Amino acid sequence: MSGRAFSSIEEMDAAFAAWVPSRRDQIHKTHREVIGIRATRDHAALKPLPLTSYLVAERHLRPVGKDCLVAFGGNLYSVPARKVRPRQLVEIRATKAQVMLHSTVPDASGETLLSTHPRAVGRGVRVVEETHWDGLPTGKNRRTTTGEVTPLHREPSAGGHVGPLQALLNRAAATRVEVGRRPLSVYDELTGTRPFTTNSPTKESS
Structure with missing residues (x-):
């Protein structure tokens, strides 16, 4: 036609x-x-159609963050902290309505599903199940950190070796030192030398 x-x-x-x-x-x-x-x-x-409809889903690999959140489509989705480790790759299977996160390796029972969430609308949304944070330290965003603050100032190690971080801090501190300014004639007086001049010397009359 x-x-x-x-x-x-x-x-x-x-x-x-x-x-x-x-x-x-x-x-x-x-x-x-x-x-x-x-x-x-x-x-x-031809065989009869299956009772369950065919699942049309996007499939992607994404790393797990230190806060057991996985980024997808501009949003963050949680996985159980006790079942994953930071930077581990997980598989995302996303439909129009759901986001399912699977481990790439089955567990002892052969299961790969880690968590299921409703798909977020828009961007910048965190979809978190609070129980997924069990096992993480408490604190802002419940990141896997001990909360200890490393002091910025460190004494030089034995042998006088200064690490790159300390060297950078020393350099930054040096830029804040007040430097005196004085005319060059002061140095001429201290050394007893005549100041430099570009004028031609005059001839004495005979």
């Missing part, structure tokens, strides 16, 4: 129905059988 125009869906369907019988009487150029006969045999071999 290439090149033809139709004024309605019904007109197009009628034209297609009239074309099908003539097409099915032809011999297929690939399997060299009459198309109608081959179609009848193929239809008889």
Whole structure:
């Protein structure tokens, strides 16, 4: 029906129905059988549709953060902290309504599903199940940190070696030292030298 125009869906369907019988009487150029006969045999071999509908989902690999959150689509979704480790890759299977997070390796029972969440709308949303944070230290965002603050100032180690961080801090401190400013003539007086001049010396008259 290439090149033809139709004024309605019904007109197009009628034209297609009239074309099908003539097409099915032809011999297929690939399997060299009459198309109608081959179609009848193929239809008889089809199995019934499964009871559950086919799941259409995006599949991605993403790393787990230190706070047991996984980033996807501009949002964060939680997984159980006791079942994962930081930077571990997990598989995301996302539908229009759900986000399912799976381990790439089955557990002892053969299960891979870690968590299921409703898919967030928009961006910048955190979808968290509070029980997933069990096992993490308490604190802001419940990150896996001990909460200890490393002092910025450290004494040089034995042998006078200064680490790169301390060297950077020393350099930053040096930029804040007040430096006195004085004219160069002060140094001339201290050393007893005449100041440098570009004027030509004058000749004494005889």
